Amino acid sequence: MELETIYEALGLSRPVYAYGEAVLRGLRERFDAVDRTAEYNQAKVLAAMQANRVNATHFAATTGYGYDDAGRDNLERVYASVFHTEAALVRPQITCGTHALAVALSANLLPGDELLSPVGAPYDTLEEVIGIRESRCSLKEYGVSYAQADLKPDGSFDYDAIREKIGPRTRLITIQRSKGYATRPTFSVARIGELIAFCKGVKPDVKVMVDNCYGEFVEPVEPSDLGADMVVGSLIKNPGGGLAPIGGYICGTRACVERCAYRLSAPGLGQEVGANLGLMPAFYQGLFLAPTVVAGALKGAVFAANVYERLGFPCVPGGAEERHDIIQAVTLGSREAMAAFCRGIQAAAPVDSYVTPEPWAMPGYDSEVIMAAGAFVQGSSIELSADGPIRPPYAVYFQGGLTWQHAKLGILMSLQKLVEAGIVPLRSLERAAAEEEER
Numbered sequence: 001m002e003l004e005t006i007y008e009a010l011g012l013s014r015p016v017y018a019y020g021e022a023v024l025r026g027l028r029e030r031f032d033a034v035d036r037t038a039e040y041n042q043a044k045v046l047a048a049m050q051a052n053r054v055n056a057t058h059f060a061a062t063t064g065y066g067y068d069d070a071g072r073d074n075l076e077r078v079y080a081s082v083f084h085t086e087a088a089l090v091r092p093q094i095t096c097g098t099h100a101l102a103v104a105l106s107a108n109l110l111p112g113d114e115l116l117s118p119v120g121a122p123y124d125t126l127e128e129v130i131g132i133r134e135s136r137c138s139l140k141e142y143g144v145s146y147a148q149a150d151l152k153p154d155g156s157f158d159y160d161a162i163r164e165k166i167g168p169r170t171r172l173i174t175i176q177r178s179k180g181y182a183t184r185p186t187f188s189v190a191r192i193g194e195l196i197a198f199c200k201g202v203k204p205d206v207k208v209m210v211d212n213c214y215g216e217f218v219e220p221v222e223p224s225d226l227g228a229d230m231v232v233g234s235l236i237k238n239p240g241g242g243l244a245p246i247g248g249y250i251c252g253t254r255a256c257v258e259r260c261a262y263r264l265s266a267p268g269l270g271q272e273v274g275a276n277l278g279l280m281p282a283f284y285q286g287l288f289l290a291p292t293v294v295a296g297a298l299k300g301a302v303f304a305a306n307v308y309e310r311l312g313f314p315c316v317p318g319g320a321e322e323r324h325d326i327i328q329a330v331t332l333g334s335r336e337a338m339a340a341f342c343r344g345i346q347a348a349a350p351v352d353s354y355v356t357p358e359p360w361a362m363p364g365y366d367s368e369v370i371m372a373a374g375a376f377v378q379g380s381s382i383e384l385s386a387d388g389p390i391r392p393p394y395a396v397y398f399q400g401g402l403t404w405q406h407a408k409l410g411i412l413m414s415l416q417k418l419v420e421a422g423i424v425p426l427r428s429l430e431r432a433a434a435e436e437e438e439r
């Protein structure tokens, strides 16, 4: 059994493989720490499933109205147990992360209220939900205003500005945990906890929602452990474990979650309707796998940063930095390098591996975008994927990998394509590998 041989058959050359192994030898402690967090979170998920007596009847499909859907109702209790909240709304009728966030916001804000983001601009797709970009059916159209306090240049919270912006109309505060496609750092749960405490100190009855996308199970605690009234995310990212084919979740106080259920279905109906359509096995099993899937993706992100940083490509977060989400930004410096990187990720995929990613003018973006994804679930970004806008500084955002082994191969293949394109010379790989051996 020779790894080099099978990798060679997949298109990975020996020098790239050897460089990867040299980098890996320095990452054992980091990977051990990732595994310890996964072990803790696995126990947390197991405890939640056991406390709620999960059994085979919970995997049965329901149709139509879905009244008395025991599997759905119990899954929501399991999520509430995992996130330590009073209630949860978790179902396939929540179509994606943006939908879950839009439901949480519009259910808990009324005309005349103000929404505040104390951490700068929110994720792209929320701009239209809020009405920052003019949009039909936005919160703005319904008379909900929006205020924002930007981060300080060093990425810290501007507490003076935040205090000033919390006013009599401020009903809800939204905090995005992950940097998304911005350049600011991702916040640790501890930092989010400090911010929540500060906001509630200024205005005790204000509600706080955390956009938890890409952050679930990265740490042993979640923002709901530190005072968030709602945590919200997508099931085709971390908590779906790669198995959920659709869905979103909102975990939080009973009062907030009940309003979300009425907004999602209809006033008077709430959580009582919503058939599970046979998706319960995927939702339960995906949640069960999520802590280890997230660990694989995290190892991939740490590996990618260390592989590319040593070759002179700036990485956010840096190779030695602590992680609070599964996204890795690598600045490649040119359109050609971005295309080569994405070709490598695509070539390593289990699905659509023969496809060549090309830059295209995606609606809603002001520059061309390139994406690599060979996923079982369309758009799933817990599966190995990379994308980025084709503009300076020419950074790709890399995330996911259902297994560490696949993430590793994807990263090495991306480097292989950069070598083949003449962007990374072989001798710089050899030099970096030799330096690594000396450490």
Ligand SMILES: *Cc1c(COP(=O)(O)O)cnc(C)c1O
Residues within 6 Å of the ligand: 096, 097, 098, 099, 123, 125, 176, 177, 178, 179, 180, 211, 213, 214, 234
């Ligand atoms: C992915 C993401 C969203 C939106 O989720 P979709 O499922 O793509 O709609 C919102 N916020 C953040 C921070 C995200 O990463």
